[in-house]
Amino acid sequence: MLSASSDLQSQALATATALPARFYTGEGTAAVDQTAVFNRHWQYVCHSSQIADEGDYVVSVLGQLPVIVIRTAEGLRGYHNVCRHRAGPLAQCSGKGAKQLRCRYHGWTYNLDGSLRTATEMKDVADFDVSSVRLPALQVREFAGLVFAASENPPPFEEYVAGIAERLAVSGHALADLRFHQHLSYDIDCNWKTYVDNYLEGYHVPHVHPELNKLLDYRSYVTETKRWYSIQFSPLESGDDLYGSGEALYYFMYPNTMLNILPGRLQTNRVLPLPNNRCRVEFDFFYAVSADPSKDEVRRKRDLEFSDVVQDEDIQICVDVQRGLDSGSYVAGRLNPLRENALHHFQELLRSDYRAHSSSVGSKAAG
Structure with a gap:
């Protein structure tokens, strides 16, 4: 899987191409991803x-x-x-x-x-x-009310979360005060990286998510990358029976954690590899507790319904993309530097892990 070293060289965002299809296909990718990626990170x-x-x-x-x-x-x-x-x-x-x-x-x-x-x-x-x-x-x-774990020698945790607490405080989000409400999961016919790639860009929102596009200001949609995470954010406008108005924050924490933060609500996503090149996306919903339980119930019900619509749209496009990756037709295409910078950030971290893994395997073989 990792034999073509040129595919693993770091690429500048301005001229970057996506990872080739072979990184998303075949059973061999699962073993490499476990050793090179999942064992090494929070x-x-x-x-x-x-x-x-x-x-x-x-x-x-x-x-x-x-x-x-x-x-x-x-x-x-x-x-x-x-x-x-x-x-x-x-x-x-x-x-x-x-x-x-x-x-x-x-x-x-x-x-x-x-x-x-x-x-x-x-x-x-x-x-x-x-x-x-x-x-x-x-x-x-x-x-911040979230529990993380790692199995081997991950990067320093302080580096992993650097700047997040300060950003949440500015936006008025107190994640530790939220309480668990519901767990959902979806098994999807695509590689786990296919799903992550899709999450990491708002480029597709106007084309795939018509209702979500109405809530977000695509022209003001901003994506920033840090050492171990990226954040997408946009002004948010919705009725009081859903989220109200404020700011939508979408954190991706390498390699597979997503924090979708809206006023009074946190939705965590974990993207997990499954056999046969499939993945499972686990959703947990957390909400603030207010003095009006009946209003809370209405908002939560609408949130779950809206989230399910968006997720169904994402599932369909990810399955279609995986079919294209599996077809043998796809040659890695150019990335959009403005809209796909977080996807580029994710794939650069993958390239780095794959290089380290390939070097380790090569050293063991030589020894």
């Missing part, structure tokens, strides 16, 4: 309100790696959700009040510090030492 796991109390935990994935994050007396901890006995899950769904982690397959039990506590019927087994077994740990951080 990823959103949940909102802090979902694990507010000691013993609360969430089951998630980092790319295709099963993980569990739990709030303990010592703070947030995260582990591979893979028992060291025979790969069973420590938990199959999120929960509350855990005092320990018990494998659902054979009952091996772990302390909340990741150490093995008991191994069922293994007491008299020769050369087996309970104290030598530990769950692989994650790095976990909490920021």
Whole structure:
């Protein structure tokens, strides 16, 4: 997949072309993306309100790696959700009040510090030492009410979120005060990068999203890129029974996290790779709590309905684009420097990760 080194060279935005189709096709891309991208970077796991109390935990994935994050007396901890006995899950769904982690397959039990506590019927087994077994740990951080985790050696977290808190404060968004409302997910017949590419540009909005285009000011639509994230923002105008008026902020945090922030509302998206070159997009909706529950209910219902319309439009175009990428016809085209700068930013980060991966594989082969 990574053999053509010229495709991985950094490109200036003014003259950049998109990544070639081969980076979006074939089963080989999944293994490379897990090693080169998902294992090396921070990823959103949940909102802090979902694990507010000691013993609360969430089951998630980092790319295709099963993980569990739990709030303990010592703070947030995260582990591979893979028992060291025979790969069973420590938990199959999120929960509350855990005092320990018990494998659902054979009952091996772990302390909340990741150490093995008991191994069922293994007491008299020769050369087996309970104290030598530990769950692989994650790095976990909490920021603005959001919980992130990483499995290997990610960039410094302070660099990852630099400037976001200040931008949210200027816009009056307090994400930590929001509360979880609903979870939705969509399985889509496209590579996960195809979906991310689509998210990262407003270029298609007038052509694909007629109703969304009415709410946003396309002429004032601005995209900025930072070290590890990009932000798209626009003035927003809608009725009080939907979002009201203000500003729409769309954050993309490399490699697969999206924060869609509107007045009184946060929608998080996680784009996850699936087998057979498909992806799953997970949506969680969070809202501010007001003194008028009936009005809140109307706005939330309309938000979910509107979001579903936009998502259906995105799904259809992403499936069509994937079909074009798979066809063998597509040759990487030029990017629009004004409208596709965030897409270019994403693909440059991918190129960097792919170069590092290719170099690592080459070094191991030479050794």
